[in-house]
Structure formats: C-alpha cells, structure tokens
Amino acid sequence: DVKVTQSSRYLVKRTGEKVFLECVQDMDHENMFWYRQDPGLGLRLIYFSYDVKMKEKGDIPEGYSVSREKKERFSLILESASTNQTSMYLCASRTTGRSGYTFGSGTRLTVV
C-alpha cells in the first residue's frame, strides 16, 4: 500500500528549539508539500518541492526552512520554534501532472 509517512504523530518542543519534521514517501513522486492546519484557517502551504534539492516558498514560509536531499524525503525545519508555530503539520506528495495528493497522517506539534 503506497503511503506518506511522517515521523511523529505528536511532538512537544520548547520555545527556541530547532525542530525537524520528517516526511518520507514510497511512491517515487516528484512533488512534495508541507502544509499547516489551524482551526478556522484551513490548510496553508509552507513550502513545496518539485525535485531533489529544489524548493519553492508557499504562502507562509517565515520561520521555516526545508530540505530535500533525496527524492523520497522532504524535511521541514523550524529554525527557532515559537508558540505561534503550534499547529498540525501535514506532508503530502503527488506525481507530475494534475493529480491528487497523498497525505501523511500529520504531526501535531505543540511549542511550549
């Protein structure tokens, strides 16, 4: 069964910590995405990548960076975690062409 795997379901970090959220897909998809989901705001795109070592900013990239060294792995990095980054983080992937996304199960991050 094809899937997108996010390394943690729940994560609690302290303000100022550097946080790594990992996402791995086994479908050989070219495109990978990081969204955050907050009540009343829906899903907002943070960053996406359409190829290895390539990245594009989404709507809310401030305070985040990403890394894609291998095709199957797309990492989201919170350089210095802040309480306003407490959220549900969702990773997704899709192949080239206008297809649907496959999502991971999400990581609920709490920054205290």
Added chain:
Amino acid sequence: SQQGEEDPQALSIQEGENATMNCSYKTSINNLQWYRQNSGRGLVHLILIRSNEREKHSGRLRVTLDTSKKSSSLLITASRAADTASYFCATDGTGANNLFFGTGTRLTVIP
C-alpha cells in the same frame, strides 16, 4: 487568497439522509478535488473533477462543477455514521503548482 470556501461550515444529518456540501473559488482551475479528513488525521483524496467536466460519480459520491459560477458541490447519498468527518475542496489552479484548500465542512452523521 486563492483558497476555496466551503458552505456550510458544519452540517448534521441523520443516517440514511443525503449530505450536500458546496465550494466556491476565485481563480481559473485545471481541476477541483475533494478530500476527507477524520479527526486528527491526514486528508484522504476522494474525487477529482476536471475543468471540462460537469459531473462525476464515485460510489455514493457525486460531484458537480460549474466553472461559470466558480462553484462545486459534493453530494454524499445514503449517509452512514462512518461518513462523519471534515470535507475539503481543493483547487488546482492554472497558474500554480500546488493545491489551494478551503476551510472545510464538518459533517456529523447521527446513527
């Protein structure tokens, strides 16, 4: 914003009834997609309708698209308690490489 907007925000129905959710959007699209999210989980792709299609069916799901009104609807027939979830529309715009999601409709199906 390029986000779609779902209507209603919340919907509560009895098992066996039909549920209709609507989505409006602002930009030109290649396709529009519907997703489902169970509480605290990731989203699951349900159905994709292309801009040159007007209606599409998948099992108990029926999706319509009206590009002149920039709107879509998702109909779930003969609802079940297991259909309880949030439903999101997502637009695949002509000028973008990613999907734009609405804020979702929370559907509750009462057994």
